[in-house]
Amino acid sequence: MKMKLAAALAATMAVGATCAFAANPFVDVPTDSWAYKSVVELADSGIIQGVDGTHFEGGRNITRYEAAEIVAKAMAHMDKASVEQRALINKLADEYADELNNLGVRVSALENKVGNVKLTGDFRLRYINQDGDKNGAGKVKDDDSWSYRLRLRANAQVNDRATVTYGWSTDNQSFGNNDAASEDDQTYTDLANVSYNIGSNWNVLAGRYNYVMGNSYGYLYGDSFDGAQLKYATDSFAATAGYGKFKRGLIGGNDYADGTENKDAAKTAYGELEGFFGNGSAAGVYYNNIMVGDNASSIGDVDVWGVYGSVNIGSKWNALANYENYAADKEFSNGDDSADMIYGKLTYGKAAFAAPKSWDLWVEYLQADNLTDTFVGSTNTWRNDNLMNNVESWGAGVDYTFAKNAQFQLMQSFASSAKDGDNDPGEETRAQFVFVF
Structure with a gap:
């Protein structure tokens, strides 16, 4: 009971x-x-x-x-x-x-x-400032520092088992970029899926959905993934298996900035096992077999192993740790066929959109090998790519809900350096207003 x-x-x-x-x-x-x-x-x-x-x-x-x-x-x-x-x-x-x-x-x-349809969405106004490294990578200045993104979601409960979700996004629109034909500036359908519950514990998800492994932080690209997955979940355990294709970024088969053709989107078969504990803590292990295909900078298939743990300490503290290993058929940028990522984050408090004046503070540490930027993506990270790749870096931030459904978020990297070589990345400052409705 x-x-x-x-x-x-x-x-x-x-x-x-x-x-x-x-x-x-x-x-x-x-x-x-x-x-x-x-x-x-x-x-x-x-x-x-x-x-x-x-x-x-x-x-x-x-x-x-x-x-x-x-x-x-x-x-x-x-x-x-x-x-x-x-x-x-x-x-x-x-x-x-x-x-x-x-x-x-x-x-x-x-x-x-x-049968009611529920419409929701969010709007983000963002400022980023970052100096470039020796090669100019990561530089975000002047008008390009400001951008916005609008996302709309429609959720329809078909019956007590089936839910249909559709999502539309403007992607990140830079105030300094007037090239409306740029692929990155086009609006697109980022969600379009059906979720169906089989009994009380089984769920099937098919269509376009966000591809994220548990609470993991690492390299994996998480936007606009077309596939299908089967999940078994109880209050204390979950097992997930799926297969699909990436649709955005270089891993999704988009052409390179210099016009070089990038032929095929990468596909992946993935699985995850997770355990959940009474105080909201969780731990999981996951695997991905990423099939790169005929990308212009193909490194062959890549096997990814990862593990994460999220532990709540009392009512205010949370500690998150994540490790990933990438093993490729061919060499990465570091001259090796293996790359590792280590991440840790400590958070105090919890900023909730529904609770005005709620807030949190956090500090994080990242150490990542030199992995080709084909796999540097947006999964659960606020960082730009040269602060995720071949880097050892710290970060800190604060989130504050200043009104219901309105939040201010501030993030800053520090003590960042190249893990291999002397091409250190510039530090990144990010501030953003996020409104949900």
């Missing part, structure tokens, strides 16, 4: 939350509790009342009838729920159908809401 209650609270927290700073009605929920914010928001929304109005008794097992009451109140907030939240509420409603009927709540009422 504890697991069902946790699922209900997770589903209703974002649905019913109205005030991040409402008064705490429960004398037995201290302000330093990991659950304090969620409990207060749920109580303020009227979704939970505690035991006697003044005590929450969070360690007590609840009855199915009490759990059904929580689900019924979550159903009343369905109009504010996301597609994923509606699907979870629907699943809980099926679980507690008998109890809900006794409460006079018709579970069939959910069916009229499931």
Whole structure:
């Protein structure tokens, strides 16, 4: 029953939350509790009342009838729920159908809401400044420092098992680039997929989706990937396998800046095993067999092994570590057929778009071998390519939610140097406003 209650609270927290700073009605929920914010928001929304109005008794097992009451109140907030939240509420409603009927709540009422289409998006205004290395790589100055990106998403819940997602993006539009014909400046469809749940644990995803391995940081390019994957997931374990083709950047088969033809997009078969722990921590291991094809700078097929761990320490701290190894058929830029990446990040706090005045601070360390830039991509990184490749570098940043759905983010690299040779990269300063809707 504890697991069902946790699922209900997770589903209703974002649905019913109205005030991040409402008064705490429960004398037995201290302000330093990991659950304090969620409990207060749920109580303020009227979704939970505690035991006697003044005590929450969070360690007590609840009855199915009490759990059904929580689900019924979550159903009343369905109009504010996301597609994923509606699907979870629907699943809980099926679980507690008998109890809900006794409460006079018709579970069939959910069916009229499931088919709704939810439109979301985000807008980013970004400033980057970076000096170049000896060869001028990485230089971002003047008008090219400013750029914007707009993304729109449409999520349609077809039924209780199937979800259709479509996404459109302007990509990064530089204020200093007036060449509208540039491939990098064209708008494009970055998401177009169908997600289908098979039973309670299996999911099939097919179409165009973001290709990201767990919480990993490394080289892998993560934008606009066409493929299909099968995933098995429980509360404590997940296994993922997939196959597809990259669609953006050099690894996606786009031509080089000098006009050199880059014939084929790289394909990959991938798999991942992950474990999840009660305090939100996670760990995973993943593998990719990347088939480069006839790229102009082909290095043959590449085998990628990676492992990551994300550990929550108390209610405020998170430590992330990631390691990747690339083994190629031919030599990389470092004259070897193997390249490694080591990454670590320590974060204090959590800036949430739904919680004004929330913030976090972080510091990171990166050490990456000289891997050909065909594989330097955007997976979970804010850095430009010469600060990801053949580099040892530190970084620090702050994220602050200054209003609901509006966040300011500041990032700075420091103590950066070339791992091999003396062609040190210039330090990068990045500041950006991000708005979600």
